[in-house]
Structure formats: structure tokens, C-alpha cells
Amino acid sequence: MISTDSDILSTAETWAKAGRSVALATVVETWGSAPRPVGSHLVIDGEGNFLGSVSGGCVEGAVVEEAAEVIADGRARTLEFGVADETAWKVGLSCGGSIKVYVEKVS
Amino acid sequence: MELGVLAALNAERTARRATILVTDVASGVQRLVKTGDMAADPLAEALDRQLRMAKSGMVEADGRSWFLTVQAPHPRVIVTGAVHISQAMAPMAKLLDLDLVIVDPRTAFATAERFPDVRLLAEWPDEAIATLGLDAYTAFVALTHDPKIDDPGLEAALRSDCFYIGALGSRKTHGRRLERLSAAGFGEADTARIHAPIGLDIGAVSPAEIALAILGEIVSTLRGPRRKPA
Numbered sequence: 058m059i060s061t062d063s064d065i066l067s068t069a070e071t072w073a074k075a076g077r078s079v080a081l082a083t084v085v086e087t088w089g090s091a092p093r094p095v096g097s098h099l100v101i102d103g104e105g106n107f108l109g110s111v112s113g114g115c116v117e118g119a120v121v122e123e124a125a126e127v128i129a130d131g132r133a134r135t136l137e138f139g140v141a142d143e144t145a146w147k148v149g150l151s152c153g154g155s156i157k158v159y160v161e162k163v164s
Numbered sequence: 165m166e167l168g169v170l171a172a173l174n175a176e177r178t179a180r181r182a183t184i185l186v187t188d189v190a191s192g193v194q195r196l197v198k199t200g201d202m203a204a205d206p207l208a209e210a211l212d213r214q215l216r217m218a219k220s221g222m223v224e225a226d227g228r229s230w231f232l233t234v235q236a237p238h239p240r241v242i243v244t245g246a247v248h249i250s251q252a253m254a255p256m257a258k259l260l261d262l263d264l265v266i267v268d269p270r271t272a273f274a275t276a277e278r279f280p281d282v283r284l285l286a287e288w289p290d291e292a293i294a295t296l297g298l299d300a301y302t303a304f305v306a307l308t309h310d311p312k313i314d315d316p317g318l319e320a321a322l323r324s325d326c327f328y329i330g331a332l333g334s335r336k337t338h339g340r341r342l343e344r345l346s347a348a349g350f351g352e353a354d355t356a357r358i359h360a361p362i363g364l365d366i367g368a369v370s371p372a373e374i375a376l377a378i379l380g381e382i383v384s385t386l387r388g389p390r391r392k393p394a
Contacts, residue, residue: 063177063235070174073167081165085189085231086222096220096233133192159189159231163165 065098065109069163078103079163080124084111085135089154099158103128111158112138124160133161169196177235180299184211185233189222199300207232216387237301238263239327239386241379244289244317245307246273249332252375253305254282260379262303267292269313289317298324303382305362306331315344322354328385330362330378 066081073079082099084091092113099109099117101124111120116138123136139155169185173196176183184197186207202211207230210223218236222229239262243250246268257264258281265283268274274286285292298304304321305328306314314331321329322345331341338360345355363377364384 063174066170066177067174070167070170073170081170083220083231083233095222135189159187161165161187161192163167163170 062096062098062109065100068108069098069100072100072102073163078128080127080160081163082111082120082124082158082160084156085159086157087154088139088156091154091156093156101125101128112156116156116158120158120160127160127162131162131164133159135159165194169194172196173233173235177237180237180301182215182237182300183235184215185235186211187231187233189229189231237299239301239303240265240296241303241305241382242267242293242296242298242317243305243307244268244313245309245332246270246275246279246284247307248371249307249374249378251278252372253379254279256375256379258282260383262379262382265292265296267317268308289313290320293317293320298326300325300327302326303328303385304330305378305382309333309337311341311344315341315348318345318358319348319350322350322357328359328382329357330359330381332362332374333360335361 069079069081080101084093084095084097087095092115093111097111099107099111099120101107101121105121107121111117120136127134136158173183173185176198182199185194186197187194197205197211202208205211207225214221214232214234215236218234220232220234222231241257241262241264243253243264243266246266250266254264265285266279267285267287267289269286269288271286274284298321304317304326306318308314309332318331333341342355359381363374364380366377368374368377
């Protein structure tokens, strides 16, 4: 829901202002049946703590890992997950849909 | 994202103002577009479309992919009159994800028994509205038929930029209402904002049907195109 994703943006600000390294992940595109709608957020800190959801649990682990890279090099990137993806065997979406997640550093 | 941009995005949301964060997905370049700047933005049409739907989304323009993070304030409906129609409106509004508040100073009408699970204020509308506030994402609906109660609410609504104003009553009742509002200093352009007779013309008869017609008109005003195609 909107309120939840708003809470996540507030949390991202709070964490960043407290001096924590922060990355923000956003679902930017979905195809087929996807568990979370476009615009859903996940906030991740440098220690791997996270809040929110971009897929209801299917790919959060991979996004958190990638967020560590984004925090390290400061470069935003777009990740793709889906059944057509090779990584789908590991972290794919069981619902058969696919999603694109944009991950950026808050600095 | 720069922390300043994130803070501004959060501040706009708290203030209940529509805002869109535009991100060039390839380069990561971003800009925050506030309500007043949307019409002049190069992506104005896409911004308007996404904002009406209150949906974030990807748009293609100038050979680039832009992601629009859309923050549209949650729409609210303020109703004067704890009456049959508002009893029917309450559960319908909940299904439509509209925040409904019912205001009626008559404590015999405004009881929790008649209105379970809905925000109910047994106050005069002008006092209640001063607290609640009216903004571009608020609809105001007057249902009491009683000028003592409806008029102060309507006057507050006309002074605000709320997106919808509707008032129950026959053409005759509305005619007298217009005379009173005119005497109170409101011009024709102001009073033309009032939807009366209220609701979509679906031949509504029962209170629930009238509630449906009113909510249909509110949704249509909220989501309908503000700019007609040429």
C-alpha cells in the first residue's frame, strides 16, 4: 500500500540523516503477475538491514546483496528478475512474472 | 538520490501536495517536480497522466527511459450530514479507498451506533473544517438540506481549492442556496463549482443509489482527464 511505501521513504531519510549508508530499491517495471506493484520500495543500509518489499520475499536477498555494491561504488543500476533469467533458478519469482528493480544510493 | 531530494519528497507528501520524482534510469539524473511546476515540465503530459491515476511508472521520451515516482495525496471526502445517504456512503468509500469524514453538530444524528467504523465529528462544519483542512485532494459534500449546517461548509469549500463540491437538493433548493451564497459575496464562477443536483445522472432513487451517484461523480472528477484531447 501507498502508506507503507511512504513510510519506507521516511525511514530512508531518517537512516541517512543518522549517518548510515543507505540504498533505495524501487520496482520500476513488472510483467505478468508480479507480487509487488510498480513504485514499491525497499530501503537497505550498509549493514544489510532492510525494510519494505519489492517482491514479497522472492528476490529481496539478491537486491540486498546488490545494494551493498551500490553503496560501495555509488552507481545506480537496474536489476532484472524473472523466469527467463538464469538467476531465476536461484532467486526467481515463483509466480511466473518478472520485475525490474532500480537500486540507487542515498547520499 | 540526493538526501536533499529525498527530504523534499517526504516534506511534500507530509504537506499533502502532489509531487513527482523523475529519474533518468540510464544516467541516474533526477529532478523533483512539484505541483506548480508540472505544466511547464518537458514531460508534462506523462506527469499529468500518471498523477491522475496516482501511479508510479516508466515512460519513454526522447529515446530515454524515465521512471516517475508519483506521490499523490490520499483523497478524502468530507460530508456534512449524518443522514441515510452518508450511512450508505461510508462502507462504499472504504471500498474505494477514500478517507471519509462525516460532520454533523446534531448529536442525535451523529451517533457511533448509526455510523460504526467511520470518522464522525459532532461539530459545526466551519469548526470541523478548520481542523481538517480542505485541499486539492479533498471533496466536500453537503447533505443536510439545512442551510444552518450546509452553508458554512459550502462557504469554506468555495474558499478552498478542493477538487469536488457537491450539494444535495432540488433545483429550487439549490436556487435559494445560490441566492444566499451570492448575498455572502460569492460570484457565479465560484458557485458554478458546486455539483447540483448532486451525483451522476443514473436515476438514483434510494439512499444507497444516491450515495453511488455521488461517489461515482467524485471518482470521475478525481480520475477523469483534466485536459480534453484536441
